[in-house]
Amino acid sequence: MRMILRRSNPGLLMNNSPDELRRLACEACRHCLGSKERQRYLTQLIRLVKSRLWRDNSPYYQDALQQTWIYLCQNLCEGKTAKPYDPEIASVTTWLNKYLKFRLSDFEQAVKADRARYVSAYGEDGGTADVVATLTAKPEIPPILERVQDWLNQNAGELRKIHIANDPKINCYELILRRLPPETPWQALENEFGVSYKTLESFYRRQCKPRLREFGRAEGHLNS
Incomplete structure (x- = not known):
């Protein structure tokens, strides 16, 4: 993965500014896979970028977020499951938000597909009730x-x-x-x-x- 690291005055950067996130991504990829140095920069990157990511109240948001962190670790430098991150195309936040929204859409479509597979069950009053509506919602999973x-x-x-x-x-x-x-x-x-x-x-x-x-x-x- 090719990244050009431009030096800048750190005093001019906010802790979670796009330039700082890009710097951390570049620093992480300068070090070999599995090294302490890469792990340290990845941890810093995750801590800072999480405040800039897309948020919503969907019940599967935390699941999608977990997949996004794994995607970051696997594809920031080497591109294990997708094309590696390219800082010339998008910021780290834009790159991750795109993936996160795709995963949220996947979960939403999966829920709709599951609902479509359920047949309606008769209620006590002779009407019909959606079986899915009677199930207890899965609690949100923390990161x-x-x-x-x-x-x-x-x-x-x-x-x-x-x-x-x-x-x-x-x-x-x-x-x-x-x-x-x-x-x-x-x-x-x-x-x-x-x-x-x-x-x-x-x-x-x-x-x-x-x-x-x-x-x-x-x-x-x-x-x-």
Whole structure:
């Protein structure tokens, strides 16, 4: 992905101005996939751009928003599922808003299609009632990625204490952070830490994943 980073006076930029968002996108793509540096810039970009995104009161807005964050992580630089972001064509906000509105439209069309598949059921008064109308609406899902990041930051001290024997730098905080979207490949972590990816994956499965699942259950995202 080619991006031209023009230097500007940071004092003239608002925290979430288009120029600042573009700068963060460029900085993220200067660093290799899975690196700490890219993850840091992506996190900053997400925190700033969220206040500029399209908002509405649809019951599936949060679901569409989650898909938008995943889309950002996968296609900002490499273009895993679509063409990579091009700063010469659109701002980061315009690019993401276009995708977000498409996903909202997809959800709306899916709901209409589901309603069309339901037959009308007879009510007690002999009239007809839409079966879908009797179903409990699904509660809005909070931004999962952001909630996990907040949980990591709040519990960083404890999570860093859980590490591979004699190697404190390989701990639950670092591994969970690096396995968030966009996931750092195990092979890349093996090269960085100098430890077999099988050892890293085993430690993650035994020590880190159970704590992440416990958080998920506490948040109501997992049933068991």
